[in-house]
Amino acid sequence: MANNASLEQDQNPCSAINNSIPLIQGKLPTLTLSGKIRVTVTFFLFLLSTAFNASFLVKLQKWTQKREKGKKLSRMKVLLKHLTLANLLETLIVMPLDGMWNITVQWHAGEFLCKMLSYLKLFSMYAPAFMMVVISLDRSLAITRPLAVQSKSKLEQSMIGLAWILSIVFAGPQLYIFGMIYLEDGSGHAVFSQCVTHCSFPRWWHQAFYNFFTFGCLFIFPLLIMLVCNAKIIFTLSRVLQQSPRKLQLNQSKNNIPRARLRTLKMTVAFATSFIVCWTPYYVLGIWYWFDPEMLNRVSDPVNHFFFLFAFLNPCFDPLIYGYFSL
Numbered sequence: 001m002a003n004n005a006s007l008e009q010d011q012n013p014c015s016a017i018n019n020s021i022p023l024i025q026g027k028l029p030t031l032t033l034s035g036k037i038r039v040t041v042t043f044f045l046f047l048l049s050t051a052f053n054a055s056f057l058v059k060l061q062k063w064t065q066k067r068e069k070g071k072k073l074s075r076m077k078v079l080l081k082h083l084t085l086a087n088l089l090e091t092l093i094v095m096p097l098d099g100m101w102n103i104t105v106q107w108h109a110g111e112f113l114c115k116m117l118s119y120l121k122l123f124s125m126y127a128p129a130f131m132m133v134v135i136s137l138d139r140s141l142a143i144t145r146p147l148a149v150q151s152k153s154k155l156e157q158s159m160i161g162l163a164w165i166l167s168i169v170f171a172g173p174q175l176y177i178f179g180m181i182y183l184e185d186g187s188g189h190a191v192f193s194q195c196v197t198h199c200s201f202p203r204w205w206h207q208a209f210y211n212f213f214t215f216g217c218l219f220i221f222p223l224l225i226m227l228v229c230n231a232k233i234i235f236t237l238s239r240v241l242q243q244s245p246r247k248l249q250l251n252q253s254k255n256n257i258p259r260a261r262l263r264t265l266k267m268t269v270a271f272a273t274s275f276i277v278c279w280t281p282y283y284v285l286g287i288w289y290w291f292d293p294e295m296l297n298r299v300s301d302p303v304n305h306f307f308f309l310f311a312f313l314n315p316c317f318d319p320l321i322y323g324y325f326s327l
Contacts, residue, residue, distance in 0.1 A: 046091060
């Protein structure tokens with residue numbers, strides 16, 4: 001979540017010329033001890049996530065090279081390749097941006113990078129969320145309707161392409177709503193600059209609608225789809241195993257279909273669990289702030305930073321989850 005500074009403003013701040021706002025008595029934000037710890041942990045997770053996801057992509061490339069010509073990667077490996085790319089994109093954009101922004105506290109990179117990096121940040125957050133939706137839908141269809149999936153070979157590519165396109169489109173408003181504001185001292189000199197959504201929405205409910213739309217697309221809708229898909233998978237596998245008790249002996253053959261299905265189920269559930277555990281604290285704090293900006297004064301900085309860092313664990317966990325279930 002953007003490190004937008006809490007600024008004291010006059011009663012009609014949007015009337016300020018060129019987004020320059022007179023500085024009213026008050027303390028400007030500074031880098032605290034808890035902020036320094038957050039920056040340190042952020043860059044540690046950045047190195048960890050980059051190493052894990054890059055290593056997995058290299059491994060996928062080696063698998064591709066070892067396969068005979070004309071043979072493609074399995075559906076699941078293709079999906080995981082795109083999820084890993086999305087996680088790596090999130091790692092390379094969101095984590096360094098968050099770390100550097102916490103170090104500088106204010107924004108020094110100018111209007112263009114304010115808009116562009118705000119866009120890339122949201123785009124890189126949409127991509128892994130939507131890719132998780134694609135994986136959940138594909139695994140659900142593969143288990144509940146395997147023949148239909150096999151007959152529609154282009155369905156997977158279509159869903160992957162749609163996930164990337166929606167990520168690009170839905171992040172578009174960031175280019176408009178984010179911009180620079182400047183705080184001035186009594187002599188008219190800028191003493192503080194920040195990249196924020198200051199006065200970008202004509203009405204308060206416009207911003208509320210945009211925030212809820214973003215929240216829904218990033219968390220609520222992916223979460224609901226994953227829960228429904230996992231419930232269908234569990235129901236289907238339970239019914240199959242009840243009809244044929246012999247299939248419970250899953251370790252007798254490496255090519256046993258139920259065994260592969262159960263492994264896929266466990267991996268999909270693990271992905272969903274990681275998504276929920278890592279992102280829920282982040283969005284709970286965000287929703288709380290939208291309704292009550294004063295919560296920043298009631299919740300201590302260490303608690304704030306601790307819960308925000310949970311979100312950065314998700315791209316670190318995904319390659320570990322696949323590695324564990326591939327053993």
